[in-house]
Amino acid sequence: MKISTLWYCFLQGLKNIKRNLLFSLASVGTIVACLFLFGTFYAIVMNFEAIMQQMEESVAVTVFFDSGISQEKIDEIGEAIRVRPEVNTMDFMSAEDAWKQYSNELFHGDQEKIDAAFGTDNPLADYASYNITITEVEKQVEFVEFLEGLDGVRKVKSSEATAKQLESINALVGYASVGVIVILLLVSIFLISNTITIGITIRKEEISIMKLIGATDFFVRTPFIVEGITIGLVGSAIPCVFLFFMYKMVTDFLTNTFSDLASWLKFLPRNEVFQVLVPVCLLIGVGIGFVGSLITTRKHLKV
Amino acid sequence: MLVLDHVTMKYPTGTTALNDVSITIEKGEFVFIVGSSGSGKTTLMKLLLKELDPTAGTIMINGKDYSKVKRKDIPKIRRDIGVVFQNFRLLKDRNVYENVAFAQRIVETPPRYIRRQVPSMLTMVGLGDKYKSFPKELSGGEQQRVALARALVNNPSILLADEPTGNLDPKNSWDIMNLLEEVNKRGTTVVVVTHNREIVNAMKKRVVTLKKGTIISDEKKGGYIDED
Numbered sequence: 001m002k003i004s005t006l007w008y009c010f011l012q013g014l015k016n017i018k019r020n021l022l023f024s025l026a027s028v029g030t031i032v033a034c035l036f037l038f039g040t041f042y043a044i045v046m047n048f049e050a051i052m053q054q055m056e057e058s059v060a061v062t063v064f065f066d067s068g069i070s071q072e073k074i075d076e077i078g079e080a081i082r083v084r085p086e087v088n089t090m091d092f093m094s095a096e097d098a099w100k101q102y103s104n105e106l107f108h109g110d111q112e113k114i115d116a117a118f119g120t121d122n123p124l125a126d127y128a129s130y131n132i133t134i135t136e137v138e139k140q141v142e143f144v145e146f147l148e149g150l151d152g153v154r155k156v157k158s159s160e161a162t163a164k165q166l167e168s169i170n171a172l173v174g175y176a177s178v179g180v181i182v183i184l185l186l187v188s189i190f191l192i193s194n195t196i197t198i199g200i201t202i203r204k205e206e207i208s209i210m211k212l213i214g215a216t217d218f219f220v221r222t223p224f225i226v227e228g229i230t231i232g233l234v235g236s237a238i239p240c241v242f243l244f245f246m247y248k249m250v251t252d253f254l255t256n257t258f259s260d261l262a263s264w265l266k267f268l269p270r271n272e273v274f275q276v277l278v279p280v281c282l283l284i285g286v287g288i289g290f291v292g293s294l295i296t297t298r299k300h301l302k303v
Numbered sequence: 304m305l306v307l308d309h310v311t312m313k314y315p316t317g318t319t320a321l322n323d324v325s326i327t328i329e330k331g332e333f334v335f336i337v338g339s340s341g342s343g344k345t346t347l348m349k350l351l352l353k354e355l356d357p358t359a360g361t362i363m364i365n366g367k368d369y370s371k372v373k374r375k376d377i378p379k380i381r382r383d384i385g386v387v388f389q390n391f392r393l394l395k396d397r398n399v400y401e402n403v404a405f406a407q408r409i410v411e412t413p414p415r416y417i418r419r420q421v422p423s424m425l426t427m428v429g430l431g432d433k434y435k436s437f438p439k440e441l442s443g444g445e446q447q448r449v450a451l452a453r454a455l456v457n458n459p460s461i462l463l464a465d466e467p468t469g470n471l472d473p474k475n476s477w478d479i480m481n482l483l484e485e486v487n488k489r490g491t492t493v494v495v496v497t498h499n500r501e502i503v504n505a506m507k508k509r510v511v512t513l514k515k516g517t518i519i520s521d522e523k524k525g526g527y528i529d530e531d
Contacts, residue, residue, distance in 0.1 A: 005411050019396040209392045212352060213453065214382035215409040216375075303354060 001218065009219065013226025023199040024231055030195045031235025031288075034188035035281045039243045041184060042280075043273050045177040047251075050268050052170050056137040057088050058264070059166065062157040063130040063147050073152050078130060080150060086143045088133045099124040126154075137166045189288055192235075196228055196292035204300040211303035221297045225290060232289025236281045244274055304330050305351070305461060305492065310360035312346050312516075320346035322516040323360070328494065330460070333487045335503050336496045337527055338513035344496045347513070348465045351494070352386060353377050365460060382410050385454030385491075389466035391446040393438040399425065399449050400434040406453045424452045428482060444475030451482055461492045468499050476502060500527040 017024045063081070065074055074092075082090055093101075099122045107113045134143055140158060147156045200207075210220045251267040258265055305328040312321040321343045328334050338344050349355045350362060353369055362369040365383065372380060393402050400421055407417045425431050428448040438446055447467060454462055464483060468476035480502050487493045497503060503510055503526060510525030511518060520528050 002411050004414060005408070008408055205392070206394055206396075209394060210405075210409070211378075212354070212381065212386060212392075213406050213409065214378045214380075214457075216378045219409055 005219070006222070009222035010226050012223035014230065016223055016227045017230060020199065020203070023195075023202070024227075027192070027195045027199060027231045028235040028238070031188075031192050031232060031285050032238045034184075034191055035236050035285060036239035036242065038181070038184045038188055038284075039239050039277055039281060041177075041180060042277055043243065043247060045173075045181065046273055046276075047267050048173060049170075049177070051264060051266065052166065052173060054264055054266060056166050056170070057133050057135070059133065059137055059140070059159060059162055061132045061134065061140065061144060061147065063132065063153055064126070064155040064157070065128060066152050066154045067126045069152050074128060077150055077152050081130060081132065081147065084143065084146065086134045086136065086139045088135045090133075091131045093129050093131060095122055095125050095128045098127045098129065137170070185284070188284060192232070192285075192288045193292040193295075196231070196289065197296045200224055200293060200296040200300070207297065207300045208303045211301065217301050220301060221294070224293045224297045228289035228293030229286055230289070232285035232287070233282070235289075236285025240274070240278050240281050243277070244270070247273065304328065304363075304365065305494070306361070306363040307347075307350075308361040308363070310350065310357045310362060312343075312350060312355065313358045320516055321350070321357070324513075324516070324518055325360075326511060326518070326521070328492060330492055331487070331490055333484065333493045333506075333508045334495070335506075335508055335510045335525075336494060336513065337498070337503060337510055339498075341515070342513040343516040344513060345465070346516075348463060348496055351463055352384065353380060378409070382457060383459050383461065385457070385459035385462040387447065387450045387454050387462070387464040387467045389469035391438070391443075391450045391470075393446060393449055393453075395438050398435050398437050399430060399441070402438070402449055403452045403456050406456050410457055412457075420456060421452075424456045425449075427455075428452045429478075442475070443470050444472070444478060447471060447475070447479050448482070451479065451486075455486060455491070459491065461494065462486060464493065464495045464497075466497055467495065468497065468502065473501075480506065503527040 063077070065077070078090070078092065081087060102124060103114045103118075107117075134140060144156050144158050147153055207220055247270050251270075255262065255265065255267065305326075307324055307326045310321055310324045311319070313319045324343070324347070336344055336347060346355065350357055350369075351364070353372065356370070364380065367380065369380075394405065397405065403421045403424060404417050407420065412420070422431060422434065425434055428451055430445060430448050430452070433441065433445065436445075438449070441449065447470075451467075462483070467479050467483070471479065476499065483493050483495065484506070507524045507526075509523050510520070510527070512520040512525075512528045
């Protein structure tokens with residue numbers, strides 16, 4: 001096929017959008033609406049999962065040691081823990097620091113009262129500890145068992161209930177979000193391809209005329225495919241641009257309005273969300289535009 | 304040359320539209336195919352355009368056996384057959400020039416030739432000044448002239464006209480028939496399917512009469528035969 005013919009087919013595809021303006025707008029509108037819903041839900045789910053992750057990571061396990069244990073032995077235990085894959089962060093608190101922190105909370109920093117009550121004694125002499133956060137809350141039980149089995153460890157403190165609740169919520173959100181995203185995706189695909197199919201079907205007479213005067217399948221189909229891809233591209237780009245700006249506005253608004261919750265209400269950076277969302281939306285829009293027009297024209301080409 | 308040799312067409316519904324039809328049309332002939340509704344005229348046109356394949360028999364156009372033509376080669380055959388329909392079948396969203404140019408674009412005629420040949424063809428059918436009009440802005444006769452220009456612009460060896468005057472008044476009908484005769488005089492084989500008794504009787508051309516799918520008459524310089 002000549003370049004000039006290809007160019008003609010390409011231009012005809014673009015002109016078809018203008019010729020069938022109402023259908024084109026309806027198609028773009030459908031794609032925008034579907035992908036806007038999909039994108040919004042995707043952004044919410046991603047942020048919810050990130051917040052859940054932060055909460056999981058804040059669930060700490062505290063390890064206390066046998067009475068009279070040496071600092072070398074504590075360091076040795078620390079090394080054994082540090083190499084475990086479950087460990088996210090790990091902080092050591094000496095018995096002195098523990099007492100200092102506790103006494104300050106108890107006596108509001110009044111050193112005279114502390115000295116009068118305890119002198120130089122440290123009631124928390126056996127409470128040096130490692131404070132550990134883990135990467136996945138589901139592994140807490142297994143990790144605690146490992147810690148309890150270490151030589152020199154007296155006690156391991158963990159909140160099993162919190163861990164289990166977070167684990168359940170996480171699983172629930174995981175299943176629900178996958179389910180809703182899949183449903184939204186299927187509904188989008190159905191609506192978009194249906195709109196494109198209707199748009200082409202109402203022009204089957206045009207296709208039949210072209211075929212009867214000797215046009216090849218390629219010649220008839222190419223403008224429709226160009227049209228489908230362009231509509232898909234425009235329809236998917238609009239919600240991406242809109243969501244891109246809206247995301248910043250909404251997250252800024254929520255962060256400022258709920259500043260008291262700032263410790264756990266941390267939204268994902270915009271780029272992190274959109275580096276996945278944009279290609280997925282474009283792929284859906286362009287992909288359905290391409291496949292939809294390809295399949296529908298094929299149906300009417302048998303003339 | 305156009306040959307139908309013992310052609311039978313049975314639809315899946317069981318209806319036999321054509322039954323053992325044999326016709327030979329020589330190059331440069333002008334032939335009317337006549338018959339009442341249900342006689343098989345439309346099926347015959349569809350077979351000649353390879354919209355349908357016969358259930359039995361052979362169709363050959365310019366030496367090519369239709370049964371041996373692959374699907375991808377059908378456009379090449381159709382490009383050598385100009386076709387005019389009763390309801391014109393123009394592309395409604397394109398103007399007169401684009402409708403005619405379209406037929407040239409599909410055979411990849413260089414744009415400079417298109418710019419030269421389309422106005423010349425439109426002038427021949429008497430629409431030189433209406434090239435910017437859209438089909439809905441034209442009368443029935445004018446639309447049929449556009450369809451004729453589109454059918455002829457690639458210089459086909461055969462022109463099939465399916466009820467070309469069916470939607471036209473007598474004056475426009477005669478204008479179109481005169482154009483078809485003119486085309487025929489230039490060497491194009493013309494096959495016209497029609498109901499128009501007056502035109503068939505006046506033109507004194509070969510007339511093939513179909514009834515219930517079979518040929519009941521084939522006369523040179525014939526006339527319209529009442530089947531009853």
